[in-house]
Amino acid sequence: MLHIGIAQIDIEIGKRVQNQNRIRAWMAEHCTGLATRPAVVLPEIWDVGYALEVKDRLADDEGREAEAFLGELARQYDVWFVGGSVMARTPEGVVNRAQVINPAGELVAVYDKAHLVPMMNEPQYLLGGKKRCLFDLDGTSSGVIICYDLRFCEFIRRYALDGARVLFISAEWPLARAEHWVTLLQARAIENMMYVVACNRVGSSRDTVFAGNSMVIGPWGEILYRGSADREEGAFVRFDPSAVEGIRNTLKVFEMRVPEIY
Numbered sequence: 001m002l003h004i005g006i007a008q009i010d011i012e013i014g015k016r017v018q019n020q021n022r023i024r025a026w027m028a029e030h031c032t033g034l035a036t037r038p039a040v041v042l043p044e045i046w047d048v049g050y051a052l053e054v055k056d057r058l059a060d061d062e063g064r065e066a067e068a069f070l071g072e073l074a075r076q077y078d079v080w081f082v083g084g085s086v087m088a089r090t091p092e093g094v095v096n097r098a099q100v101i102n103p104a105g106e107l108v109a110v111y112d113k114a115h116l117v118p119m120m121n122e123p124q125y126l127l128g129g130k131k132r133c134l135f136d137l138d139g140t141s142s143g144v145i146i147c148y149d150l151r152f153c154e155f156i157r158r159y160a161l162d163g164a165r166v167l168f169i170s171a172e173w174p175l176a177r178a179e180h181w182v183t184l185l186q187a188r189a190i191e192n193m194m195y196v197v198a199c200n201r202v203g204s205s206r207d208t209v210f211a212g213n214s215m216v217i218g219p220w221g222e223i224l225y226r227g228s229a230d231r232e233e234g235a236f237v238r239f240d241p242s243a244v245e246g247i248r249n250t251l252k253v254f255e256m257r258v259p260e261i262y
Helices: 016-030 052-058 064-077 147-151 153-161 175-192 243-251
Strands: 002-008 039-041 080-090 093-101 107-112 134-137 140-146 166-171 195-200 215-217 223-226 233-239
Touching: 002 016, 002 195, 016 064, 016 233, 039 195, 052 080, 064 080, 064 093, 080 140, 080 166, 080 195, 093 140, 107 134, 107 140, 140 147, 140 153, 147 153, 147 166, 147 175, 153 175, 166 175, 175 195, 175 215, 223 233
Parallel strands: 002 039, 039 080, 140 166, 166 195
Antiparallel strands: 002 233, 080 093, 093 107, 134 140, 195 215, 215 223
């Protein structure tokens, strides 16, 4: 069984310390004294929000400050952190980077957002990632993507073909396209016969209101959890990822693909 924690929180633009304090408070409220080790999922760019125009000042060198901060909390509460991206500075430029941190506080995987969203001016300020990210979560093959990546079905299909049973998504998805969010999350779960775990932020930044509606969806498309549209909250969901094999063996969609004509 996997135990998943969804941290649906607001984010303050450019205020790293305040955002860290918000996560500390969330962890203290929701993760104290848990009997089962969870994997906690945070929203996209939780550290500074979409302060892209001042990226040179705010970007975290290789995400090290965020890694140290989450690593400390991972050890304190005995949790995984999966996703929750940060604005990371690399030698080539600034990226939107998701981090996977184990309960020992170690960074075990990173994913740089491949598909940059034009509506938030990401292509103007950020570099796109060049590879997918598969990792082992307590024996379960898992993948991670960020927000706009959700619209690229062929990208996510590669995760499924490579054996991912759970897909984690961190997002700042806007309220204006909330119906797309819900529909696409269910579609990706159904078409790939995998669990989809999605954490979206709430609140607003400048002129954008965000949709919340964090979700956990099973491989038949069933909604196991759906968050509110406008409130900070925390939720925990348990599921058995081994169910994926049975469903894939029943439908055999992957075996029946005809990629040479696609």
